[in-house]
Amino acid sequence: MIDNLFATLEELYSEMVNLRRDLHMHPELSHQEEQTPEKIADYLRGLGIDVRTGVGGRGVVGTLKGGKPGKTIALRADFDALPIQDEKDVDYKSQVPGVMHACGHDIHTSALLGVAKVLSGIRDEIPGTIVFVHQFAEEATPGGAKPMIEDGCLDGVDMIYGAHVMVDEPFGTISVREGYASSAQDDFEIEVLGKGGHGSSPHTTVDPLVTASQLVVNLQQIVSRRVSPQQAAAVTVGSFHSGGANNVIADKAVIKGTVRTYDADVRDMIEGALKQIAKSTCEAAGAGVHIDYVRDCPSMYNDPEEAKRIAQMAKHVVGKENVHNMEPMLGSEDYAFYQEKIPGVYFIVGGENPDIGAVYPHHHPKFNADERAMLNIGKVFVSSVLNYLSDGEIEPSGE
Numbered sequence: 016m017i018d019n020l021f022a023t024l025e026e027l028y029s030e031m032v033n034l035r036r037d038l039h040m041h042p043e044l045s046h047q048e049e050q051t052p053e054k055i056a057d058y059l060r061g062l063g064i065d066v067r068t069g070v071g072g073r074g075v076v077g078t079l080k081g082g083k084p085g086k087t088i089a090l091r092a093d094f095d096a097l098p099i100q101d102e103k104d105v106d107y108k109s110q111v112p113g114v115m116h117a118c119g120h121d122i123h124t125s126a127l128l129g130v131a132k133v134l135s136g137i138r139d140e141i142p143g144t145i146v147f148v149h150q151f152a153e154e155a156t157p158g159g160a161k162p163m164i165e166d167g168c169l170d171g172v173d174m175i176y177g178a179h180v181m182v183d184e185p186f187g188t189i190s191v192r193e194g195y196a197s198s199a200q201d202d203f204e205i206e207v208l209g210k211g212g213h214g215s216s217p218h219t220t221v222d223p224l225v226t227a228s229q230l231v232v233n234l235q236q237i238v239s240r241r242v243s244p245q246q247a248a249a250v251t252v253g254s255f256h257s258g259g260a261n262n263v264i265a266d267k268a269v270i271k272g273t274v275r276t277y278d279a280d281v282r283d284m285i286e287g288a289l290k291q292i293a294k295s296t297c298e299a300a301g302a303g304v305h306i307d308y309v310r311d312c313p314s315m316y317n318d319p320e321e322a323k324r325i326a327q328m329a330k331h332v333v334g335k336e337n338v339h340n341m342e343p344m345l346g347s348e349d350y351a352f353y354q355e356k357i358p359g360v361y362f363i364v365g366g367e368n369p370d371i372g373a374v375y376p377h378h379h380p381k382f383n384a385d386e387r388a389m390l391n392i393g394k395v396f397v398s399s400v401l402n403y404l405s406d407g408e409i410e411p412s413g414e
Contacts (some may be wrong), residue, residue, distance in 0.1 A: 016140070017331075017398050017411045020133050024393045027129050031389050034058075035125035036107035042096030042114045042121070045155035048073045051094050051124075055149045058128050062135040064147070071162030073151035079134060081141025085404050089146040089168075089175040090130065090396055091350060092123035093153035102380035103372070117382040119180040119366065124149060126178070126389040130396045143404040146172055148353075156202075156311050158349035164356055174321065175359035176399060177350045178392045182373055184339075184365035186385040189329040189395065191362040192341035193319040198247075198275040199282050200311040200347035205230065205293050207257075208303035211266035220264045224257040226300040227268035231255065233296050234272075237288045242281055249275040249345055250285065275345045277314045286310075315351040318358035321403075325360050328398040331411035332391055362395065364388045 043051050052068060052075045059066045059077040067076045097117045101109035109115040131147050148168050152159035169175070184190060207230065209223030231252050242248045250272065257268035274289070276282040290306055297304040329338045341363055350361050366384030367373055375381040401409040 016137070016409055017401060020137070020397050021394050021411070023133050023136065024129060024390060024397065027132060028390060031125045031129040032386050034128055035121050035386060035389065038094070038121035038124060039107050039116050040110045042109050042111055042116045044098060044114055045095040045152035045158075046073070048095055048151045052149065052151065055094065055124065055128065059131060059147065062132055064131060064135060070168055071159055071164070071166040074159055074163040074166070074168065075149040076163075076168050077131060077147040077149075079131065079138055079141070079145045079147070081143050081145070081404070082139035083142040085143025086173045087144040087146060087171050088400055088403055089148050089172045089353075090127055090400065091148040091150060091175060091177040091353065092127040093120045093150045094124045095120060095152050095154050095159075097154055097378060099378065099380055103383055105383070115380070115382075117379060118154065118377045119384050120153065122180045122366070122384055122386065122389055123178065123392070126392040127396070129389065130393045133393070133397060134400070141401070141404065145400060148175070153349055158312070160349040160352040164352055169353065169356050172357055174403060175353045175357055176325070176396060177353070177359065177361045178364055178395065179348075179361070180366040180384050180388045180392070181363050182367045182375065182377065182382070182384050184363060185367045186365050186388060187333055187391075188337045188339060188365035189333050189362060189391060190339040190341035191322050191325045191329065191360065192317055192343060193322040194317060195277040195314055195343050196317050196341060196361055197315040197344040197346055197348050197351065198277055199314040199351070201274040201282070201286065202272070202309045202311060203274065203289060204269065204271045204307040206305040207268040207270075207297055208305065209264075209266055209268070212264050214262040214264055217264060221301045222264050223268035223302055224265065226297055226302045227255065227257060227270055229300070230293060230296045231270060233292050234289060237285055237292070241284065241288055246278055246281055247276075247343070247345070248281055248285060250289070275347070277343065312347040312349045313351045313355055315348055315361055316354055317360045321358060321360045324402060325362050325395060325399055328402060328411070329362070329395050331398060332394040364391045364395070
């Protein structure tokens with residue numbers, strides 16, 4: 016069965032390319048998606064799939080009930096774009112000034128629509144239910160995953176799979192990891208409140224710039240002295256602002272940064288340590304402090320057994336030698352919210368191809384990816400879904 020579905024997916028490739036290029040030419044920013052979810056919903060309805068729109072805001076959820084009873088699995092794709100000017104020299108470059116698909120979400124969406132079409136053609140043979148989760152606002156904070164979950168997109172779902180095309184990995188490769196796959200993301204802003212004055216009389220002031228400088232140094236001791244060397248974490252200050260004149264001591268300094276962790280206990284410890292160090296450093300200098308600490312995405316944790324399934328199915332798609340162990344990322348992905356609720360797997364599909372200029376990093380004005388990555392995403396989705404729903408009875412005939 017799966018081999019025939021692979022062939023059907025390949026026959027749909029030109030249609031998937033047209034879908035992707037239409038999305039690429041008409042990108043929409045996070046929380047501003049209007050035409051994109053309409054296109055997705057119309058396509059799914061045309062396949063006879065039950066569709067719910069406005070999920071969590073702008074999300075689209077399609078439900079395909081198989082002809083036989085069984086488990087329920089979800090597949091997720093994101094569809095928002097970025098505020099970047101498209102500088103590629105291609106016929107399908109963005110027609111929206113200052114907005115482009117610079118991360119591959121158009122590829123994810125088109126691949127999942129192709130999968131929906133293939134699986135809808137065999138619905139009577141499917142032992143279970145497949146939910147197609149089309150998510151808005153992955154690039155934003157807060158993202159679309161959490162409100163979609165709160166609005167019921169995972170109700171009754173037992174398992175979820177997601178994929179991302181990456182141009183730092185060659186086309187024809189697939190990477191998956193058991194366990195932690197990406198870090199949690201927390202963001203902080205600390206205001207150091209001092210007493211301003213003239214630069215010639217520093218003794219009459221409480222200098223927030225000096226205090227904030229010391230605070231930046233002190234924060235670096237959290238990872239080096241409080242986190243086990245066997246665990247990974249990062250505390251980064253990326254912004255520091257105070258004053259505007261060379262002879263004036265300002266009354267406030269502001270530092271902003273990010274925290275990345277995998278382990279939940281380490282995440283809690285770092286938040287507590289950061290707040291304690293900020294308060295004590297400022298208190299020692301006679302300064303006040305205001306701390307704004309925001310937890311964004313949790314860490315992504317791939318279910319080990321399901322990651323093995325994905326890897327096994329991927330071998331049938333690209334060959335054993337092209338299936339790699341994914342390195343854990345310190346970048347964040349709000350797909351992690353789905354994995355907080357139910358088991359899931361998130362895998363990487365290579366999209367680099369120097370022959371077509373698909374070599375620029377994600378979020379670059381010339382970003383592009385090999386569109387054949389849609390076939391690899393689609394084939395892994397199709398084979399893994401049917402293998403999962405059939406408890407391993409349905410699988411490709413060979414590698």
